[in-house]
Amino acid sequence: MPSLPPGYSIRRTQPRDFENVVDTLRILTTVGDISREQFEDIVTYWNSTTINFHGKQIHAYHPRVILDGSGRVIATGTVFLERKIIHEGGLVGHVEDIAVAKDQQGKQLGLILIQHLTALAHEHGCYKVILDCDEKNVGFYEKCGYRRAGVEMDHRL
Ligand code: ACO
Numbered sequence: 001m002p003s004l005p006p007g008y009s010i011r012r013t014q015p016r017d018f019e020n021v022v023d024t025l026r027i028l029t030t031v032g033d034i035s036r037e038q039f040e041d042i043v044t045y046w047n048s049t050t051i052n053f054h055g056k057q058i059h060a061y062h063p064r065v066i067l068d069g070s071g072r073v074i075a076t077g078t079v080f081l082e083r084k085i086i087h088e089g090g091l092v093g094h095v096e097d098i099a100v101a102k103d104q105q106g107k108q109l110g111l112i113l114i115q116h117l118t119a120l121a122h123e124h125g126c127y128k129v130i131l132d133c134d135e136k137n138v139g140f141y142e143k144c145g146y147r148r149a150g151v152e153m154d155h156r157l
Contacts, residue, residue: 001115002108007069010116012047013076015040017065020073028099051083053091053125062120066100066109075100075109079117081124093121093129114144 004010013021018039025031046061058081066075077098084090095117100110121129132152133141 002112004066004109004112005069005107008066008109010064010066010113013043013063013065013078014047015043017043017073021065021076024073024076024099024101025097027102028097046078051081053081053083058124062117064113064116066113068104074104075113077113077117079121079129081121081126087127091121091124091126093118093124093126095121095129095131098131110140111144114141114146118145 018036022031022034022039043063046063047059049060050057051060060081061078062081063078064076065073068074075098078096080094080096082092082094084092095114098110098113100113118129130149131141131146138148
């Protein structure tokens with residue numbers, strides 16, 4: 001199992017991470033105009049939203065950032081835990097919005113982030129963890145232990 005380079009760390013995303021998280025996410029997709037206040041509102045919502053699972057209050061959202069030795073956010077991603085009725089009221093983890101800064105790619109940081117989020121979901125009791133990705137990233141997720149399952153569809157306005 002790979003480990004973070006010396007001086008790098010992983011932690012929960014905080015409202016103060018605005019600039020670096022937004023910059024890192026621009027590698028993934030369109031972020032558009034988002035103000036510091038909007039970002040802080042969203043992260044505060046994520047960090048205060050809990051679900052009851054087997055009598056325990058747990059976070060529904062688990063946003064994480066990886067920081068380099070200078071404290072700059074260089075990777076970001078989230079796992080969201082969804083409470084179901086099926087599978088005896090089970091939990092499903094959804095891995096979302098994974099991005100590693102361009103100058104940091106190829107150092108196993110994406111793999112470490114996915115392994116971290118996946119382990120976190122299973123530790124909280126998820127019976128499965130799922131994600132949607134482009135064809136070009138299938139090889140990466142296979143390296144992370146995922147396999148093809150089903151077909152992604154969407155409906156947009
Ligand atoms: N296809 C096949 N293999 C890959 C790919 C790929 N696109 N990317 C990485 N790998 C391999 C690496 O070669 C490495 O293999 P090795 O262990 O044999 O050396 C292994 O996967 C782990 O690679 P990492 O170094 O951990 O990958 P990296 O840190 O560069 O992160 C990521 C990969 C997240 C896809 C990054 O390139 C990125 O941020 N891309 C742009 C944004 C993006 O597409 N994010 C994913 C969206 S899907 C979602 O969010 C659910």
